[in-house]
Amino acid sequence: MTRAAANRYAQALFELSKEKNMLEQHRSELTAVKEVFTENKELLELLEHPKVTKEKKETLLNDGFAAVSDSVQRLLMLMLEKKRIDSVVYMIDKFEELVDEEWKVGHALVTTVKPLSEEERDMISKTFAEKAGKDTLYIKNELDPDLIGGLKVHLGDMIFDGSIKGQLNRMERNLVSGKR
Known part of the structure; x- marks a missing residue:
């Protein structure tokens, strides 16, 4: 399936969710659906298998996701x-992006040598949320001993490299190049 079609499904559900004031509920439900599809590759294979009847596929979805709206x-x-x-996970990712935009929420990957403390997470979140024009910024922390020290922040298309390794490379x- 094309990404454009998945984007249209996500956009349609987003508009409906906003209209019905169900953004939070639908996001939560779709997160669970995404987890099921991601952790159970066999489910997608079964839903796409030509020898499995349409009725069995529908029953599988209805029974498996009976708790969702x-x-x-x-x-x-x-x-x-x-x-x-086959594009359900991509569609859910797109829906989550639309909700994040609506709520002015961002996600950043912060790479450090050692795990961030809660205070460091809060400080980085506040500082970079302002730079990105977001109200809230969720931090995912990855460790990389090659950085030597400092941190590297990936925020959407932007990368802020405050690591010692980055400074040495510069x-x-x-x-x-002969510049000083």
């Missing part, structure tokens, strides 16, 4: 019917 269930059924169930480039 009618809107989410109908969307899953529509994607199954239109043979686009100095090396300046020395090699």
Whole structure:
């Protein structure tokens, strides 16, 4: 399935969710659906298998996701019917992006040598949320001993490299090019 089609499904559910004031509920439900599809690759194989009847596929989705709202269930059924169930995870990712934009929420990957403390997380979140024009910034911390010290922040398309390794690389480039 094309990403454009998955984007349209996400946009349609987003608009419906906003209209019905169900953004939070639908996001929560879709996060659970995404987890199921991500952790159970066999589920997608079964839903796409040509020898499994349409009725069995529908029953599998209905029973497996009985706890989700009618809107989410109908969307899953529509994607199954239109043979686009293979893009359900991508569609959910797009829906989450739309909700994050609506709520002015961002996500940053912060790479450090040692784990961040809660105070450091809060400080980084506040500082970079302002730079990104977000109200809230969630931090995912990855460790990389090659950084030597400092930190590297990936925020959308932007990278802020305050690591010692990054500073050394910049100095090396300046020395090699003859700049001081």
